[in-house]
Amino acid sequence: MTHDVEKPAPVFEAPWHAQVFALTVHLNETGVFAWSDWAAAFGDTLRQHGTSKSLNGGEDYFVAWLETLERVLQDRALVDAAALARMRGAWEQAYLATPHGAPVKL
Template identity: 40%
Template sequence: MTAAKPSLPELHIALPELPCDAAGPVFSAPWEAQAFAMTLALYERGLFTWAEWAECLNHAIRDAQAAGDPDRGNTYYVHWMTALERISANKGLVTSGLLSQRRNEWEAAAQRTPHGQPIELGR
């Protein structure tokens, strides 16, 4: 069963802190839009509900704040990624080992990429 695509009002209800304008979600960097799109794709496949997602995101934000995140509004999608990793692992969509491996691969790729160039895996 696939879930219906959420409307903007549904997103605002489930995720009141989601950065939006009148047209919908707004992003400061391409990776934020990609993280949002991945989450939306998993939701649309029926792998979790918006209520489950909101709870997971709230936990990620609370954990970050408890660890000292000053909550200046520029870390929302960092928490989003944490929540995406957690819900994906909790639902058995990915293992923590694979997440760790992928983080290491991205870090290595970032270190070998000249500043201002796109980071590519597998070079």
């Protein structure tokens, strides 16, 4: 006799959501920033985004999360704006050149 077991819904809508979350937790745990500093910066970003649209905890939420992480790393001089712009451009080109459903690789 088999039992139908429902698979739990994924916690994250997309793999990159989980990855940016895990990276942020790792950076906190390794002392790059205090969680209270992160929470304050993320709260600022959410307030900025919330004035133009509501955030639902999905894609828009994690876009704000990534924006905050980039800003926090720039504020700590761990990455510069030009390097971020180059990386975004490289990811965009890779994304546009990747067949639908295939993983994006740089």
